[in-house]
Amino acid sequence: VCLTCCSRDVMVKINQICHKNSIKFFTGDVFGYHGYMFADLGEHEFVEEKTKVTKVNPSVEDGPDTKKAKLDSSETTMVKK
Numbered sequence: 001v002c003l004t005c006c007s008r009d010v011m012v013k014i015n016q017i018c019h020k021n022s023i024k025f026f027t028g029d030v031f032g033y034h035g036y037m038f039a040d041l042g043e044h045e046f047v048e049e050k051t052k053v054t055k056v057n058p059s060v061e062d063g064p065d066t067k068k069a070k071l072d073s074s075e076t077t078m079v080k081k
Contacts, residue, residue: 001014001018001023001024001025001026002026002027003025003026003027004027004028004029005029006027011027011038015027015038015040018040019040019042022042022043023042024039024040024041024042024044025038025039025040025041026038026039045080045081046080046081047078047079047080047081048078048079048081049076049077049078049079050076050077050078050079051074051075051076052074052075052076052077053073053074053075054073054074054075
């Protein structure tokens with residue numbers, strides 16, 4: 001359900017009905033430069049990106065630290081929640 005241009009009382013009442021029946025609810029409005037948005041998605045699944053930095057073996061000596069290129073690599077994994 002998606003609502004706009006409604007009073008707060010109407011939005012709350014419809015959201016309660018949607019929440020009780022496991023229906024996703026979105027509402028929002030814009031007033032010139034200002035606006036708002038609210039979403040009640042109930043229980044839902046989503047995916048989050050997690051970045052893991054892997055360090056290079058420190059026993060490798062290529063020269064002074066200031067001359068070494070940045071060799072740290074990052075690995076991104078997707079975590080389902």
